[in-house]
Amino acid sequence: MKVLKFGGTSVGSAQNIQKIIKIISSHKTQNKHYPQQIMVVSAFAKTTNLLIEAADLASSKNNKYLAVLEYIKDIHLTISSQFFDTESQQGITKYINAKLDALAQILNSISHINELSPKSKATILSYGEILSSYIITKALQAHQIDALHKDARELISTDNTYTGASVDFKRTNQQIINYFNTVTAKIVVVPGFIAAAANGDTTVLGRGGSDFTAAIIAAALNVEVLEIWTDVSGMFTANPKLVKQALPIERISYEEAMELSHFGAKVIYPPTIHPVLQKEIPIHIKNTLAPKEKGTLITKKGNGKNLPVKGITHIENVALITLEGSGMVGIPGFSKRLFETLSAEKINVKLITQASSEHSICIGIDESNANKAKEAVDTTFEFEILRKKIRPLLVENHLSIIAIVGDNMKSHQGISGKMFRTLGKNNINIRAIAQGASEKNISAVIATKDVKKALNSLHERFFKDINKRLNVFITGVGNVGEKLIEQIHQQQEYLITTLRINIRVVGLSNSRKMIFDEEGIALNAWKDSLHKGKEASLKKFFETVKTLNLRNSIFVDITANAKVANVYGNYLKNNIAVVACNKIACSADYKSYNRLKKLSLQYNTPFLFETNVGAGLPIIATLNNLIASGDEIVSIQAVLSGSLNFIFNNFTEQTNFYDVVKQAQQEGYTEPDPGIDLSGVDVARKILILARESGMQLDLEDIENQSFLTPKNLKAATVDDFYESLRADAAHFNQLLATANKKNCQLKYVAELSNGKAKVGLREIPKGHPFYNLKGKDNIVMFYTKRYPEQPMIIKGAGAGADVTASGLFADIINVANK
Ligand code: ADP
Numbered sequence: 001m002k003v004l005k006f007g008g009t010s011v012g013s014a015q016n017i018q019k020i021i022k023i024i025s026s027h028k029t030q031n032k033h034y035p036q037q038i039m040v041v042s043a044f045a046k047t048t049n050l051l052i053e054a055a056d057l058a059s060s061k062n063n064k065y066l067a068v069l070e071y072i073k074d075i076h077l078t079i080s081s082q083f084f085d086t087e088s089q090q091g092i093t094k095y096i097n098a099k100l101d102a103l104a105q106i107l108n109s110i111s112h113i114n115e116l117s118p119k120s121k122a123t124i125l126s127y128g129e130i131l132s133s134y135i136i137t138k139a140l141q142a143h144q145i146d147a148l149h150k151d152a153r154e155l156i157s158t159d160n161t162y163t164g165a166s167v168d169f170k171r172t173n174q175q176i177i178n179y180f181n182t183v184t185a186k187i188v189v190v191p192g193f194i195a196a197a198a199n200g201d202t203t204v205l206g207r208g209g210s211d212f213t214a215a216i217i218a219a220a221l222n223v224e225v226l227e228i229w230t231d232v233s234g235m236f237t238a239n240p241k242l243v244k245q246a247l248p249i250e251r252i253s254y255e256e257a258m259e260l261s262h263f264g265a266k267v268i269y270p271p272t273i274h275p276v277l278q279k280e281i282p283i284h285i286k287n288t289l290a291p292k293e294k295g296t297l298i299t300k301k302g303n304g305k306n307l308p309v310k311g312i313t314h315i316e317n318v319a320l321i322t323l324e325g326s327g328m329v330g331i332p333g334f335s336k337r338l339f340e341t342l343s344a345e346k347i348n349v350k351l352i353t354q355a356s357s358e359h360s361i362c363i364g365i366d367e368s369n370a371n372k373a374k375e376a377v378d379t380t381f382e383f384e385i386l387r388k389k390i391r392p393l394l395v396e397n398h399l400s401i402i403a404i405v406g407d408n409m410k411s412h413q414g415i416s417g418k419m420f421r422t423l424g425k426n427n428i429n430i431r432a433i434a435q436g437a438s439e440k441n442i443s444a445v446i447a448t449k450d451v452k453k454a455l456n457s458l459h460e461r462f463f464k465d466i467n468k469r470l471n472v473f474i475t476g477v478g479n480v481g482e483k484l485i486e487q488i489h490q491q492q493e494y495l496i497t498t499l500r501i502n503i504r505v506v507g508l509s510n511s512r513k514m515i516f517d518e519e520g521i522a523l524n525a526w527k528d529s530l531h532k533g534k535e536a537s538l539k540k541f542f543e544t545v546k547t548l549n550l551r552n553s554i555f556v557d558i559t560a561n562a563k564v565a566n567v568y569g570n571y572l573k574n575n576i577a578v579v580a581c582n583k584i585a586c587s588a589d590y591k592s593y594n595r596l597k598k599l600s601l602q603y604n605t606p607f608l609f610e611t612n613v614g615a616g617l618p619i620i621a622t623l624n625n626l627i628a629s630g631d632e633i634v635s636i637q638a639v640l641s642g643s644l645n646f647i648f649n650n651f652t653e654q655t656n657f658y659d660v661v662k663q664a665q666q667e668g669y670t671e672p673d674p675g676i677d678l679s680g681v682d683v684a685r686k687i688l689i690l691a692r693e694s695g696m697q698l699d700l701e702d703i704e705n706q707s708f709l710t711p712k713n714l715k716a717a718t719v720d721d722f723y724e725s726l727r728a729d730a731a732h733f734n735q736l737l738a739t740a741n742k743k744n745c746q747l748k749y750v751a752e753l754s755n756g757k758a759k760v761g762l763r764e765i766p767k768g769h770p771f772y773n774l775k776g777k778d779n780i781v782m783f784y785t786k787r788y789p790e791q792p793m794i795i796k797g798a799g800a801g802a803d804v805t806a807s808g809l810f811a812d813i814i815n816v817a818n819k
């Protein structure tokens with residue numbers, strides 16, 4: 001014999017009822033005892049909520065309850081019209097109409113007396129299950145299934161609390177056993193949720209209580225299994241509606257399932273587990289919409305696998321009430337009085353924390369009880385409040401409790417550390433923390449707006465075979481930006497399979513337009529989408545990134561714009577990592593560079609700018625590693641301008657300087673204004689950044705810049721003027737080249753840092769020097785350090801170009817994932 005419970009979502013439509021019939025009929029049993037299956041059914045989807053709404057409207061004399069009632073009728077008539085042939089439909093329609101007429105009368109009288117008693121409320125709520133169980137029995141019978149209907153009010157006895165009634169197990173068990181001993185039908189359909197008090201009044205169990213009805217019957221009859229059929233394939237590692245990566249849990253222990261459901265996994269109603277646990281009846285959670293899937297088996301042992309965290313859950317609509325004051329310290333009885341007050345008001349306590357100083361007690365309760373709690377507690381402590389021994393009760397709303405659950409957490413150290421670090425890294429403020437002594441659960445109170453981010457980031461942290469999602473926001477989609485998007489697009493699959501990193505580009509902006517897509521912008525058509533985007537705004541871009549509030553968010557700046565650089569601080573302060581290709585922030589005044597470095601440290605949020613020096617070459621990372629490992633920089637010598645290197649490599653006696661610079665620009669090796677490269681400013685910025693990263697407090701003015709340009713070149717106001725001046729001063733450049741050639745030297749634009757001083761300038765490099773053979777747009781950096789005193793550490797390779805710069809940015813993005 002087994003008990004199957006079908007939830008509201010499983011009985012929400014004619015198609016789903018068809019599925020249930022298939023499930024029921026496919027169950028072959030050797031069992032000769034009758035009934036072979038007991039079906040407990042919920043109200044049709046949405047009905048219970050609508051009934052509550054109608055009751056509330058009627059009791060406040062709002063006639064809209066009639067429209068709600070019509071809607072309820074419509075749901076039931078639609079389902080039966082789709083399910084039954086015209087003939088049987090007549091009888092069913094009659095039944096539905098009769099029941100809803102009776103309900104209308106009750107609501108009507110409630111609206112007259114303007115009051116809703118718990119007793120009437122329970123009666124009103126019972127209609128959902130009364131109707132659904134009747135219609136489903138008829139549906140089974142219409143399929144020639146030997147099914148019988150049994151009203152749960154004749155089986156389940158409760159006290160007279162009416163809503164959320166307590167079960168009288170002794171009487172209930174006897175009634176169940178007595179009844180089922182006599183049944184000869186194969187299937188008995190029982191409405192869930194509803195019950196009766198000793199005097200026969202209708203009562204209801206708590207919300208979601210059909211699961212409980214099923215468990216009570218299962219335990220009373222000691223059946224082989226209790227199956228809970230719902231709209232998801234089992235109990236998941238987190239609510240699958242909020243965490244896309246959540247996985248079904250194959251096996252779980254009663255205790256774990258209980259903790260998960262207590263903390264919000266409503267896939268099973270928490271009290272359900274008690275009755276079946278005592279008899280060790282397994283609970284199997286299954287998906288009506290996908291019956292072949294395994295689902296979750298809840299048993300005494302679970303699966304014993306050593307995963308410390310089994311699931312992550314949350315409860316919304318939590319208020320935190322805090323009682324505090326010096327008058328509480330060391331005086332017994334305060335908490336007793338506080339809890340007694342809450343209990344007298346029937347306010348359920350969800351979480352408690354008390355500092356060991358006893359200065360304050362902090363309690364999580366349902367938000368709907370917050371006002372009641374405030375009034376009652378302030379009255380209880382009126383005397384102490386008047387004498388300023390304690391403060392009036394502090395109430396904070398819009399909170400949620402998030403909890404991680406697992407039997408094995410107690411034998412693993414550092415779980416709570418991981419939990420809070422993960423929340424902290426994602427800028428989620430924790431208002432209170434509680435850990436049960438059983439260590440099966442660690443809970444934290446956070447703002448409701450952060451719940452989705454918290455669930456997802458914790459889920460990524462605790463379930464190893466889950467992909468870590470990076471949410472990337474790119475501004476600036478010129479040559480480099482375009483390449484970066486192309487590379488991300490191309491590597492997406494590879495990164496998922498090898499590094500378990502799932503990169504999504506969620507926001508894109510150029511100077512005109514911006515677009516966002518929380519699920520990730522389709523990278524094969526981003527140009528079109530961006531073209532149709534909203535008007536770009538730096539401020540709105542930031543605000544959207546902040547409001548989307550996604551975990552592992554990364555802002556990538558691929559512009560050369562000072563205004564963009566100015567907003568990095570805002571991102572860092574919101575724990576949004578910054579990856580910058582833009583050199584401005586790091587080469588601006590020392591104070592603002594230092595501020596960003598400090599913010600990155602303070603908020604534990606990466607600020608990476610590897611591509612500021614040498615494009616994709618790992619120059620800054622190497623420098624950071626040398627210093628972190630205790631080495632000291634003695635001097636740096638470097639050729640850091642791919643553009644200048646390209647220019648001086650191609651400038652020969654057969655070419656002229658003007659043409660070579662033009663070519664460099666056309667091939668994308670210079671800044672849009674080549675004057676910035678040729679004046680040495682760009683190289684000066686780079687050596688400045690290396691100096692700063694070596695620990696020196698330098699500013700751009702401190703860098704000695706010996707320009708090789710003529711005063712005319714330097715004075716040029718526009719790019720065109722600049723080119724003209726290059727043409728006019730050809731003789732000057734030819735002279736520079738001739739002098740070098742005569743000495744068998746190559747011209748290289750070199751940056752140097754030693755003794756705390758930095759300089760940049762054109763140098764004649766003799767044969768044999770590591771710089772001599774530098775080709776094309778290559779860069780080279782030589783680090784002389786305490787550990788590399790004679791033979792420097794050398795990094796060399798292409799130091800300009802969209803492709804390599806994009807790959808440098810890509811590496812920084814991956815590094816954020818690993819931090
Ligand atoms: P039913 O109507 O079948 O009783 P419920 O809506 O009461 O269904 O419960 C199923 C829902 O529980 C799922 O649709 C899912 O959104 C939610 N849920 C919350 N947490 C979890 C979890 N950890 N695993 C599975 N489902 C969960």
Ligand code: ASP
Nearest residue numbers: 042048193207208209210
């Ligand atoms: N219909 C009731 C509710 O919605 C009971 C249940 O579905 O379990 O709360």
Ligand code: MG
Nearest residue numbers: 007208266267
């Ligand atoms: Mg439910």
